[in-house]
Amino acid sequence: MSENAFLDVQDLKIHFKTDDGVVKSVDGLSFSLDRGKTLGIVGESGSGKSVTSLGILGLHRGGNANVTGQIWLDGEDLITASNEHVRGLRGRKMSMIFQDPLSSMHPFYTVGAQIIEAYRIHHKVSKSVAKKHAIDMLGRVGIPEPQRRVDSYPHEFSGGMRQRAMIAMALSCDPELLIADEPTTALDVTVQAQILDLMRDLQREFNSALIIITHDLGVVAELSDDILVMYAGKCIEYGTADDIFYRPEHPYTWGLLGSMPRLDREPTERLLPVKGSPPSLINVPSGCAFHPRCPYAELTKGRDRTEVPVLLDTDPGHLVRCHLSRTERRTLWENEVKPALETQ
Amino acid sequence: MTTSNEPLLSVQDLQKHFPVTKGLLKRQVGAVKAVDGISFDVVKGETLGLVGESGCGKSTTGRLVTRLLEPTAGKIVFEGRDLTHMSQGALRPLRRDMQMIFQDPYSSLNPRHTVGTIVGAPYRIQGVKTENGIKKAVQDILALVGLNPEHYNRYPHEFSGGQRQRIGIARTLALKPKLIIADEPVSALDVSIQAQVVNLLEDLQNELDLTYVVIAHDLSVVRHISDRVAVMYLGKIVEIADRKRLYSSPMHPYTNALLSAVPIPDPKARTERERIRLTGDVPSPLNPPPACRFHTRCWKAQDVCKTVEPPLEELASGHRVACHFPENAPDAVVQTPTGAVAPE
Numbered sequence: 201m202s203e204n205a206f207l208d209v210q211d212l213k214i215h216f217k218t219d220d221g222v223v224k225s226v227d228g229l230s231f232s233l234d235r236g237k238t239l240g241i242v243g244e245s246g247s248g249k250s251v252t253s254l255g256i257l258g259l260h261r262g263g264n265a266n267v268t269g270q271i272w273l274d275g276e277d278l279i280t281a282s283n284e285h286v287r288g289l290r291g292r293k294m295s296m297i298f299q300d301p302l303s304s305m306h307p308f309y310t311v312g313a314q315i316i317e318a319y320r321i322h323h324k325v326s327k328s329v330a331k332k333h334a335i336d337m338l339g340r341v342g343i344p345e346p347q348r349r350v351d352s353y354p355h356e357f358s359g360g361m362r363q364r365a366m367i368a369m370a371l372s373c374d375p376e377l378l379i380a381d382e383p384t385t386a387l388d389v390t391v392q393a394q395i396l397d398l399m400r401d402l403q404r405e406f407n408s409a410l411i412i413i414t415h416d417l418g419v420v421a422e423l424s425d426d427i428l429v430m431y432a433g434k435c436i437e438y439g440t441a442d443d444i445f446y447r448p449e450h451p452y453t454w455g456l457l458g459s460m461p462r463l464d465r466e467p468t469e470r471l472l473p474v475k476g477s478p479p480s481l482i483n484v485p486s487g488c489a490f491h492p493r494c495p496y497a498e499l500t501k502g503r504d505r506t507e508v509p510v511l512l513d514t515d516p517g518h519l520v521r522c523h524l525s526r527t528e529r530r531t532l533w534e535n536e537v538k539p540a541l542e543t544q
Numbered sequence: 545m546t547t548s549n550e551p552l553l554s555v556q557d558l559q560k561h562f563p564v565t566k567g568l569l570k571r572q573v574g575a576v577k578a579v580d581g582i583s584f585d586v587v588k589g590e591t592l593g594l595v596g597e598s599g600c601g602k603s604t605t606g607r608l609v610t611r612l613l614e615p616t617a618g619k620i621v622f623e624g625r626d627l628t629h630m631s632q633g634a635l636r637p638l639r640r641d642m643q644m645i646f647q648d649p650y651s652s653l654n655p656r657h658t659v660g661t662i663v664g665a666p667y668r669i670q671g672v673k674t675e676n677g678i679k680k681a682v683q684d685i686l687a688l689v690g691l692n693p694e695h696y697n698r699y700p701h702e703f704s705g706g707q708r709q710r711i712g713i714a715r716t717l718a719l720k721p722k723l724i725i726a727d728e729p730v731s732a733l734d735v736s737i738q739a740q741v742v743n744l745l746e747d748l749q750n751e752l753d754l755t756y757v758v759i760a761h762d763l764s765v766v767r768h769i770s771d772r773v774a775v776m777y778l779g780k781i782v783e784i785a786d787r788k789r790l791y792s793s794p795m796h797p798y799t800n801a802l803l804s805a806v807p808i809p810d811p812k813a814r815t816e817r818e819r820i821r822l823t824g825d826v827p828s829p830l831n832p833p834p835a836c837r838f839h840t841r842c843w844k845a846q847d848v849c850k851t852v853e854p855p856l857e858e859l860a861s862g863h864r865v866a867c868h869f870p871e872n873a874p875d876a877v878v879q880t881p882t883g884a885v886a887p888e
């Protein structure tokens with residue numbers, strides 16, 4: 201990955217010490233992202249997606265987390281930077297949209313007051329200038345009658361409007377990196393479509409780097425240039441959207457695709473889910489963490505249990521973490537998996 | 545599918561209005577028209593899907609049909625028996641035949657009871673005699689839903705989300721019901737687990753000759769699992785048809801908008817897909833818009849839509865739609881709406 205990318209994450213590990221043992225929520229994650237590009241991070245619940253995003257924003261500092269590795273943002277190392285410096289970057293240079301806007305907005309302050317405050321932390325302007333900016337932002341994200349709505353409280357907004365207000369807040373300081381963690385999971389599908397359109401448009405307008413985190417492969421396909429598939433704290437496949445959807449090579453990615461009923465195809469008789477359930481991150485299975493659920497584990501003659509597979513290029517920019525050889529994976533995909541996913 | 549034409553369940557003009565009260569004296573100031581006059585049949589052996597956005601009345605419908613709620617008006621007939629106002633005592637034997645599965649596998653199981661106690665409870669409550677004892681019967685059901693029968697003495701917290709949903713399903717199956725109403729049975733689960741549970745529901749239907757009403761907001765899951773689908777908007781059914789017709793030639797503008805909003809897991813769909821984008825949110829069911837309730841968001845709305853409620857009419861075989869200007873309608877049946885009368 202490029203050395204002077206806008207965001208460059210190298211071997212990021214975020215481990216939590218708990219009474220039950222060490223939780224390896226993020227265990228050696230590397231990726232990079234340029235301005236104007238969108239990275240989708242997909243994985244099932246507990247795979248480490250949210251911990252990753254909080255880690256980038258420096259929100260694990262001072263807790264029970266042990267964060268190691270490197271996070272470079274626009275040439276600055278965020279891991280070694282002071283708390284104060286990282287706090288200064290948050291909101292201005294990087295900001296985040298959460299799944300549940302209610303929990304991240306203060307219930308006793310108006311939506312406008314919260315945007316104004318966020319803006320004034322980083323900009324030395326008068327309240328009235330900041331309020332104008334807040335109204336402008338609310339209008340840009342599609343809140344009707346922003347002059348009036350700026351004085352509403354969060355609970356007076358519908359779910360979709362709250363999510364818009366949160367996007368307005370996150371964008372109020374023109375952040376160059378925006379992380380959206382399950383931004384539409386709590387929304388209805390028609391509102392989700394509006395919000396995804398909005399994020400796509402705003403990203404084009406601001407030329408920001410966008411990370412969209414979700415468990416919904418449809419949502420990543422709508423927005424992402426590149427996609428990172430996460431399993432048990434590790435990246436197991438990385439590639440362009442086309443790589444992941446048209447020529448995926450990891451058995452877990454195949455399983456995710458087989459689990460989803462698809463509106464764009466003739467209905468299939470049966471879904472082809474991954475068996476079993478995601479592992480605990482305290483006792484991650486040995487070797488390849490996916491081996492207890494992998495239908496092809498035996499083909500690797502025991503290595504699946506003893507050796508952690510390395511994330512390797514299968515094509516330039518398309519990385520896969522699996523002991524099977526490139527030829528084996530491609531043959532399986534073409535001859536078995538792809539036909540099964542498409543059959544009636 | 546073994547379908548006969550005799551409806552197992554028949555619902556006519558069903559209504560549920562929740563009173564809205566104010567002040568200490570609980571003066572009624574209005575009503576939430578959660579379900580506002582819906583009619584449908586469910587034939588033995590089929591799966592009817594019920595879709596629509598949050599708050600449109602899906603769960604209320606499920607709870608009315610199973611008589612967990614008292615209907616405001618209308619009629620519910622199950623196997624030829626009118627149970628609209630049947631007393632709880634008279635309903636008890638019928639409860640064996642009609643069961644509900646809930647969304648949340650966490651809160652619907654008592655954490656202090658073992659799996660054996662939970663799944664065995666229906667036998668005890670209903671005083672059912674089993675051939676080889678309750679324990680054997682429960683273990684058979686556990687095996688049927690893919691759980692280890694030896695886990696009879698474990699507690700819910702020892703199971704994963706998907707396994708807990710299986711426990712919920714096992715409990716439902718204990719008394720060999722004829723009809724199962726599943727309210728968002730998979731939406732709290734991870735994608736891979738979702739697919740496992742969907743497959744399980746389908747297998748059980750074939751094996752035990754079950755009839756399902758599946759409530760869900762995920763249109764892809766509903767298409768996969770249903771034979772027929774009803775689309776609800778603000779307490780009304782706006783379209784109902786067999787799944788093939790509904791998904792390939794939807795007639796109601798709202799159905800078209802819903803389908804167009806579903807993100808498709810195919811990067812090509814971004815550019816190639818035609819999109820209908822609704823603006824705004826669903827209006828409040830306290831004050832639903834008059835006449836056609838969808839007119840505030842419909843791009844085809846004309847004056848007549850604001851004054852005359854479109855009746856749910858059969859425009860093609862088995863395909864009923866409530867719209868003055870339906871899409872994909874066979875030419876002959878598009879009538880001038882002037883003759884339409886508003887019901888009620």
Ligand SMILES: Nc1ncnc2c1ncn2[C@@H]1O[C@H](COP(=O)(O)OP(=O)(O)OP(=O)(O)O)[C@@H](O)[C@H]1O
Pocket residue numbers: 562563576577578579596597598599600601602603604605761829
């Ligand atoms: N006990 C109640 N008292 C008052 N209003 C209620 C009650 N139960 C439901 N409602 C209202 O009735 C409407 C329909 O609710 P319902 O739970 O049936 O929606 P739903 O379609 O299942 O939505 P979701 O997809 O969010 O589960 C909503 O406006 C809801 O707030």
Ligand SMILES: Nc1ncnc2c1ncn2[C@@H]1O[C@H](COP(=O)(O)OP(=O)(O)O)[C@@H](O)[C@H]1O
Pocket residue numbers: 216217218223224225243244245246247248249250251252263264481
């Ligand atoms: N503060 C914490 N202490 C201990 N474990 C944590 C903490 N935060 C998250 N985890 C664990 O890290 C794992 C990954 O969590 P998360 O990133 O939230 O998953 P998701 O991919 O669903 O967003 C989970 O097993 C979670 O329980």
Ligand code: SF4
Pocket residue numbers: 450451452488489490491494495496497500504509521522523524
């Ligand atoms: S390394 Fe083995 S177990 Fe892991 S994904 Fe590849 S084939 Fe499956």
Ligand code: SF4
Pocket residue numbers: 796797798836837838839840842843844845846849854866867868869870
């Ligand atoms: S009746 Fe009119 S407003 Fe209602 S859905 Fe049809 S065209 Fe739209």
Ligand SMILES: [Mg+2]
Pocket residue numbers: 249250251381382
């Ligand atoms: Mg998360």
Ligand SMILES: [Mg+2]
Pocket residue numbers: 602603604727
């Ligand atoms: Mg509901």
